[in-house]
Structures are given as C-alpha cells and as structure tokens.
Amino acid sequence: MNTPTNLKYAQSDEWFDPANGAVGITDYAQNQLSDIVFVEILVEEGDSIEAGKPIASIESVKASSEIYAPASGKVSAVNKALADKPETLNSDPFGAGWMIKIEGSASDSLIDSTAYEAHCASRNH
Amino acid sequence: MTYIPISPHERDEMLKTVGVQTLDDLFEAIPQKHRFPELNLPPALSEMEAADLLGEMASSNENVREHMISFLGAGAYNHYIPSVIDHMLRRGEFYTAYTPYQPEISQGTLQAIFEFQALMSALTGMEVSNASHYDGATATAEALNLAYAQFRGKRKKVVLSPAVNPQYREVIRTYSQGLGVENVGDSASDSALSPEALLPLIDESTMLVVLQFPDFFGRIYDYTKIIEAAHAQGALVCVVANPTALIMLKTPGAMGADMVVGEAQPFGIPLWYGGPYLGFFTTKKSYVHKMAGRLVGETIDSRGQRSYVLTLTAREQHIKRERASSNICTNQGLLALACSIYMSALGQNGLRQVANLCYQKAHYAANELNKLAGFKVHFTEAFFHEFTLECPKPAHEVNQYLLENGIFGGYDLGQNYTALKNHLLIAVTEMNSKADIDALVAALKEM
Amino acid sequence: MATIVEPTIFELSAPGRRGVTMPASDVPETALPPQDLLRSELPLPELAEVDVVRHYMRLSKFNYNVDAGFYPLGSCTMKYNPKINEDTCRLPGFLYTHPLQPIETVQGNLVLMYEMQEWLKEISGFAGVTLQPAAGAQGEFSGVLMMRAYHKMRGDEKRIKMLIPDAAHGTNPASVGMLGMSVVTIPSDERGNVDLKALSAACDDTVVGMMLTNPNTLGMFDEHVEKVIELVHGCGGLMYGDGANLNALLGIVRPGDLGFDVMHFNLHKTFSVPHGGGGPGCGPVGVGPKLVDFLPAPLVGIIEEESEDVPPLYGFVTPKHSIGRMKAFHGHFGGGLVRAYTYIAMHGPDGLKDIAQYAVLNANYLQARLRDTYHIPFDRICMHEFVMEGQFEGSPIRALDISKRLMDYNFHPPTNYFPLIVHEALMIEPTETENKDTLDRFVEALIKIAEEAKTQPELLQNAPNDTLFGRMDEVKAARELVLCCWLPEDYEKIK
Structure with a gap:
C-alpha cells in the first residue's frame, strides 16, 4: 500500500495535499472499492465547500462510496478527465486521479501518513 | 392439498437430527400468547375443487373476447397475442428461475433481457434500455427520479402535460411526495390546449417535462420544438409512448427526447384486468448511471464465450442503499420475455401489419361516427388508434346504453377533464372487425 | 474474438423472412399521417416462427430453475410453483378483462380481490x-409513504429518522432515501436480535419508525420483538415489518398481533407466484388501525350490501387520507393475485401452517447437518433460513468459490455476501417443498466441497467447471458497457 508522506489523510480515506490543495482517494480506498467504473464529482469550480460534506460519488463493480471534502474553502479546479476514465482512480490515485483542488484550510481532524497507515491496518482485521 | 414432499417417517428422523420432539417445538422463540393462531379461512380445496372455483369466478366476468365488443383503451389495449408466446412462457426454465444473480447458470434469462433492451432501444430510437419497470406509470415516475438525481435536487419543477394519462400523473405525484417537487401544468381545464401552451412554464428551475405520444386523447404531435425549448432551459424531457404507435410513427428519440418510457402491455401481454404489465424505460447513454432498474451488459466468460451479466449494479439498492435513486429490485422479467417474443415472432412485417390495422380501423370508426348526428370527432389533429368522440349527452350515459347492447363504448373522459364530460376516448385495434365497428355506429345511431 | 454460443435475435435475422402474419384489412383505406410524422426505418429482426422458437428454446436450456432442481437462495423463498396456478391465471375470464370495464361486468375479479384482501388480513392480523x-419494494415504499403521511397528518413534522437494523435488505434504506428521510442503523446483538440498548438510545421524537425484518436475514426470530415494538411505539414511532420472510410465520404468528403497524407481503415468495427470471413480483401491504385511512387508492370494497336474493356489489373505494395511487390500474391481478388465491384456497388454514413448519424443519435440518463442517456464527434454532460462513481458517477459499462449485454438483448456490454482518455469508433457505433426499444430497455436496477446499482449492477457484458457461468478466461488462446489440449508427453493419 502506497501512502505518500507529504499528504494529509482523512479517516474516511481521502487525501489532501497542503502544497496545492489537491484532493483524492487513497490507495487503500481504491483497493477496497476494486474496479471503479463511475465517478461523479458533485461540486463545481467556484463552489464554497465545507470539510466533511460530500464532494463526489464513486461506483465500482461491487461497491459504491461517497467522497467527503477533507478541507473547507473554495473549489479552484475539478478534474474533468475522470468522468471518461474513472479507472484512473485505481491506477494512479495520488497522481492523475486527483479529483478537485480546494483553496482553503484543511480539516483539523486530518492525520499524517503514519497514523493513516495504522488506521488502515486496524481495519484489516 | 399441500406440496410438501416429506413423509411422516422422514419428518420424525429429521426432527431427531435437529434435536426436538415435535414441529411445534421449533417455534419457542415466538411469544407464547400469540403462537399458533386459529386462522379463520375456508377449508383446503383439492386441485379439482380449486380449478372449479376459479373457473366459476373467471366465467362470471364478461370478457372482451367471448362476450363483449370493446373500444376501451386508455392505457391497456386488446391486441392479438400470437400462440408461440405462451408456449415459450410456460417453460419452467424461464418462469421458475430467479433473478439471474449467478450468470453461469442464468444465461437464458440474461441474453433474453439483453435482447429486450436492444429491441426496445430500436423501437424508441434511444441508445439504452433497462430491463423494465412495473408498468408504464411507474416507469414515468422513475423518469422523475432520474431527473431529480441528475440535478441533485437543485431543480424541483416538473412540467406535466395535461394530456399525459391521468393515472400516470397520479403516480408521479405519489412518488414525488417526499422530494419537495412541484408538479405543474396539468390542471383539468387545460385539456384542450396544444403542447405549446406548456412552453411558458418551462424555465431554469424545471428538471423535467413529461409529454405523451400519442397523447392521452390520441393526438400525434411532433415534439421536436418543445423538446428544443426545454433543452434550452437545461431541462430533461420524458416522452411516454405507446409501443404500437412507435411501429409507424417518428420516434421520440428522433425528436430529441432524453427518456422514452411507456407501457409495453400491447406487445404480447394479456389485459389481465390491469396487470401485471411491462413498463419500458429507454434513455441516452449519458444518463445510464442515473437510471434505476436492472441492466444487462455483454462480456465474456473464462472460456472466451460471449455472455451476459447484470452490470452497473452499484447503482442499485442492495449496494447503494439509502443513496440509491430508486428502491426497485425486480424487473418484469417474464413479461419482458413475452414482449421480446412478440416483437421477434411478428418481426418487421407483422408489426407493421398490426400498426396499420390499428390505424386503418380507428380511422374508419372515426369517419363513420363523425357522420352521426350529434357526434363529432373532437380534435382535428392527426391520431393513431385512439380518438376523442364528442357525444350529444354525458359519456357515462352513452356507455350505459352501449353496455346494454353488448359494447364497452370507450373511456369516459369526464372522469378526469371537466370540460370533456360528453366525450369518449375510443380505442380501436386489429381485434375490432368492421362488423364490430359497424355495430357501434348502428347502436349509437339508434340511441 | 469471443465464441458465440447462441447468436442474438438480431444476428439470426435475415431480410424478407416472415413470422406471424396478420389478416388483411376489412375497412376502406385511409391515407397515412403526413410523412414528417412517420418513421423511416424499423430496425427490428425478421425471422420465421420456427427460428424464434428454436432461439428461445436454446436460451431456456441455459437457465437453472426450480422445476429442474434445488434452489436454496436465502431470502428468496424459491419454492415449487404449482402447475394448477398456471392454468387458473390463464382462464379467459381473467386474461381478457379490461381494467376499465364497468364493475358490474367484472364481479368475478372483484370478489377474488376482495377475498384476497380479507384472507391476507386474517393471515397477518x-x-x-x-x-x-x-412488488415487495413498491409495497415497502407504500408503507413508508403511509408512515410519513400519518405523522404529517398529526402535525408531527420533525420526524425524519428511520431506524433500520444492520442486517436489513437494501430496499429498506432505499425506500427511505426515496422520501428524503435519514437512516439510523441499529446493530444486532450476539444472538442475532436487535440490540435493545442501541435501539433505546436511538428512540426519540424525531423517529418516523423502525423497519424490521422478522425473522431477520440471519433467519432468526427476534427474541425480544415485543420489547422492540414497545420501544418504537414508546417514542411515537411506527413499526414496519418487512414481510420477505413471512413463509416462516404462516399459521405460526400474525405480525399484526405482535404490534406491527404495517407490513408488505411478497406473493412471489410466500404464496408461490413464480419468480419469472426476476419478476413480475406482487407486493400487497397490510396495515394496522392507525394506518387504514392512508392506504393507497383504490381498494376493493362492497358498494352495495347483499339483499335477499341479490349478492353484494363489489367495486372500488378510496380511503379517507389515501397516499394516492402506486401504479396504473389495480395491481398485479392476473399473474399475481390469481395464482396466490389459488394457492391459499388449496392450502386452507392447516396447510398454511404446514408450509411454515416444514420450511423451518428443512432449514434446521440442514443447519444441524452442516454445523460441524461450516461455522455458523448465530447458532440457535433458526426459522426458514440460516447463515453460515463460506471460509475456512488458513484457506484462500471464499463464499463465492463454494457457490460456484455447488453448480458443478447441479445445485443452485445459496445467497452470497448477505447479510453484510456475517463474513463471507452463505444464506441458505431450503423452503418446504424439498424432500429429505435432496437435502441430504445437498449436505453431502457441501461437505465434499469443504474437503476439496483443503485438498484441491483450484477446483473451487476455477468453478464452475461442468457448466456450459464459466465465470464472467464483470469488470469488462461495466467498463465497456455494451448494453444493446446494436446502436443506431451500427445498424447498417449488423444488417
């Protein structure tokens, strides 16, 4: 499992990049969902969003999941390419699989990579 | 009579394996004061007695094949059902199978649904079809669910044409009770208006416009312009269509509709006093993730054979639970099969014959009735196999008179439209001979 | 290129072939509507009747079915479908009655519907x-609509929460979602009952009610059902019963007597209406006194009481505060109600109780015989079904592999991965219409498979091996999304 150390993580399996405001789902999350076939981003560029509110909905062959904002602020970009290539979330969750960018402040509840890895390990039992 | 294949001796052996003395011992978790109620039901019948009883009940009805000449339509149509359909439907392989959750041993059902999807798409001129809904009314209500999900609840206005089947509009209202949706456009006094009258109601808050083709009064319009106008406001358009009419007429798909839905009962399903019928639902590929209902897709199996599976199941209630746009979990499987066999067995040629017979006979009836003093075909627009007849007195009185003459006259439009209390909606299909139509004309002439 | 086992109906088509033909017109000809209202093409197949029959015959042989063998799908009640039902539902008097006929001409249908209402009331209390x-899901939606309308009528508008146990069918939360209410999940305790402590904590004045399947999806009758209902009623909520598992309760206990306010019936499970490859179902709903005025319209009632030599006149009535119409016309009359009526009439009160007793006996017999081989997490006397784990310590084998391997033994697999609270769940419902020999063969197959899981796991992982089709690539289906054997622009090529 890949868990880049420069990112912050939500317990609900989103990552947030404090450097550029990018948001996505973790390697752990894409692996749990398995083959992702549909992504719908529920916010648009310019929307004001609050941490913890749904920003996207994902469906895989076997499961569906809501994605929640790990930060509050203004949506500065939306990755429109995902709609046509939802499998990018499986192949490159931390790179081309970014979902939106938020200009604003990360939620206080985000944790670092070590704590997130521990959180994932605790759920594997 | 029961269907339990266990002998008393086997029962005792099994009870011993379970570790209890009697069958009643298995139910100790049930609160004692309510356990084993005496049911006040008629005593059990043998098969022979049951067959007699049901036979008597059935034969006490006046039916439209043996007793009555019928011009009733209004959402359910008396068509010929080719013999081949029921021979296939009676195969236990089809009717005693469950939902095809195990595709390796359900390819018959899966391929049949896949073909149904293709046949319905071809008929409506749309890109995709699902595996069916309960009936035409609930398929229309599911169009509202799709539109609501598409706009994520941000648009809340539905513009309903008053010329959509009144029962369908009732069902839309039932389904939308909890969504805060505003349904407008169909007050009863608007019945005679043309579809353009809906245009001023369509605005940026409109999520869906619902039209019917041919409309409830039988009229045929090309909806291309109104659909363009709705799209200009960003709204979706659902057209409720009659499948028999679609054999002959320009498809709502070609007019630009986003969803074409309707009742496929005319395609091989008996009248059956109103059900079960077959709702069809077709749309554009871009809305497929928001569409409710079962969907079959093509794939291959581990041996490289072309095969079919239920797909995009994560949209559905068993995975998405409270976030699913609909709770539907059955489709009308066996009736979708009936519909597919109807379309296949008649084929292009037979279907065109059916449509043409309906059209010709309905127009003959309209022409003859229009000649009678006091009667008039009410609308001037083109129609297919159903038309509105203005009568010299209230429609229910006309119907009562016709009933005494062995004829079901037509649907009394006054029940739903105050301005049309003297008006009958007359449906004519290939099942009505010239003699039937002449009998109707003669009876009304005498009235 | 994939091998084609059976071409599609479009691929079998050949231009100019004729199937069923219709008679010539017997009326003078009228001109067609203007050209711009007509369609230019009709891209549908052209086949002879024999082509059609052979195609669907071949397809039928690809299906497993109850007429052919044991179908122990948990929660689906795949019982034998009596053949007489297929005849009664096709009597001409039922087939050829139009739903809008005057009521005087369909008294046979209306009597049947009226008696069916009365019988279901009696069976359920x-x-x-x-x-x-x-269908059941629509019945559920009707029930939740009635619960909502009841609170609204009383001005109790703050009630927005529905309590749903973690073992519930997905339709329960989905029905609630369709009305914009929120779901509060209530856990199960270690005996498979509703956790009373969690339930008490969730009960407050924002609760619409609770939706409880009882017996639940573990096959357990909730041992504190009366306490559960008391708690929900105590906070002003209403109690919904999911009748999916009613087969276990016929003549055993009436949900209405226990205090449930509303419940749907699945006539296609409990009362032998065939499943038809996925439908049509049939889902009547029963309600207690609090909700009778909210029932969907119309119901069948007596319009004119009987007098000396005139029988009563049956017709349609609308409840005072009806939630409205759920579908066009009057429900799944022919294919649903007539079959179920025939079935209930033939069973009578004692026969109905036999159904439940033998359904429960068969499930307990299987559970007793499989207990030593498979782990059964909630192990007590079950009702009509039970859930076991399809996994073994230290083995890569999953429930799905066991299911697929069962096909090689010519059994339909149990329900997989449901309920969600059991790991690798295999949910087994034998129904009352299986004999001991079949159950024994099924047990032996499962014991053999458990052995194979240890010695030849690849046999399970590659299964099914002996069926006409192997495992399907579900990812390919969802990614490529071929939903139709032709697209408008492709039709020329296909032809």
Missing part, C-alpha cells in the same frame, strides 16, 4: 390490505 403494489 392486520386491519386493512391494499393489493396494489407491484
């Missing part, structure tokens, strides 16, 4: 029944 809902 409810005060009113609607036959209108098309």
